[in-house]
Amino acid sequence: MQQGNEAPLRSDAQRNRERILEVALTELTRSACTPLSAIAKKAGVGQGTFYRNFPNREALVLEVYRHEVQQVADAAPQLLETRAPDQALREWMDRLAQYAMAKAGLADAMRQATSAHGSLAKLGHGPVTSAVTLLLKANEEAGTIRPGVTPDDFVLAIAGLWQIDPHGDWQARAGRLLDLVMDGLRAGAPGA
Amino acid sequence: MQQGNEAPLRSDAQRNRERILEVALTELTRSACTPLSAIAKKAGVGQGTFYRNFPNREALVLEVYRHEVQQVADAAPQLLETRAPDQALREWMDRLAQYAMAKAGLADAMRQATSAHGSLAKLGHGPVTSAVTLLLKANEEAGTIRPGVTPDDFVLAIAGLWQIDPHGDWQARAGRLLDLVMDGLRAGAPGA
DNA sequence: ACCTGAACACCGTTCAAGT
DNA sequence: ACCTGAACACCGTTCAAGT
DSSP, X not given: OOOOSOOOOOHHHHHHHHHHHHHHHHHHHHOTTOOHHHHHHHTTOOHHHHHHHOSSHHHHHHHHHHHHHHHHHHHHXXXXXXXOHHHHHHHHHHHHHHHHHHTHHHHHHHHHHXXXXXXXXXXXXXXXXXXXXXXXXXXXXXXXXXXXXXXXXXXXXXXXGGGSOSSSSHHHHHHHHHHHHHHHHHTTTTOO | OOOOSOOOOOHHHHHHHHHHHXXXXXXXXXXXXXXXXXXXXXXXXXXXXXXXXXSSHHHHHHHHHHHHHHHHHHHHHHHHHHSOHHHHHHHXXXXXXXXXXXXXXXXXXXXXXXXXXXXXXXXXXXXXHHHHHHHHHHHHHHTSSOTTOOHHHHHHHTGGGGGSOXXXXXXXXXXXXXXXXXXXXXTTTXXX
16 A cells, blocks of 8 residues: 555654755765765664665665756756747756766766666656656747657767766767757758 | 786686686676676685686676677678668667667666766777777768767767667667767768 | 664675685 | 685664664
């Protein structure tokens, strides 16, 4: 049965959960392989409490990531209001890249924690998918990209972002990758 | 000093090393997180011997991967002899995809073992880079792709391959990704 | 109802003793 | 020179006892 995800949660329990997430963000950003016990300790909770909230590393990392990634997703509608659809899409990619580099430690944690396929795919139908759907649709309607590109396709196409080393000249490398993807999306825009 | 990598290696030592690699391939393909101790045991060597050859998991996984990936790389020159450069490139991508799916467990192991950035990048200047360089150069000279694309750019562009779930319809997903990349490479072929 | 932390299981790594 | 395998350190996970 496992309760949907209702069950109001006692106030001290809720504060514990929030403190764990807070510490996890800082700590995982610094180093992807921080022991869970260290996170529990810094958050001031016992091991048991930690595991009540997050049954394993993956659950924790996914939750932190989801939280963080929401912010980038939120930028999409705003960009579409102030720019042409293709410019909005391209700039959104840049912001995603910037964010991915800033949170590189977290991205590492994601890669390591998600055992089988789909670091990103594991995010499922979250805010990122919504943002991408929105951006692609606007472009398709404006005829600036070819029709039929799904959000999944897009996410796969920019997967290289998470491979870039955040030290050094990531700006140049990311820029070239994203330009290439954008050109691929455009190719012969209105045709099948 | 650490010896370059010469030092002829005693014959029993060499057999041990080979048996470890053999077992590691089978075992890691099956499950990315097989304990190293299990691999050592199945290979019939002690823990110490194992660690003499491969100081950590990453070293083992990289070696296995390098070995395997050589085969796909070897196909590049042959393809270039029998096909137009762009067709050769596109078909090589397909083979890479097919191989990546077949060895999905190994790809998982790579992702998990390589802590900081660059699963693929860690392969460094290996056979894959050579193959890609060859293919890109032929296409650039034939004017079928835009000039100035580096092997690094290309590897980043197809990074999505390693995210695809090998069960289900990976053929369709991989095909769409690779077509998109190919179109991106083509975009306005002769121009800057 | 929720929390704590000692206890357990497991895996990576080292090293003293062998051949 | 190289090998073995017991021993150690460490981390994830559980659970009996508390509030």
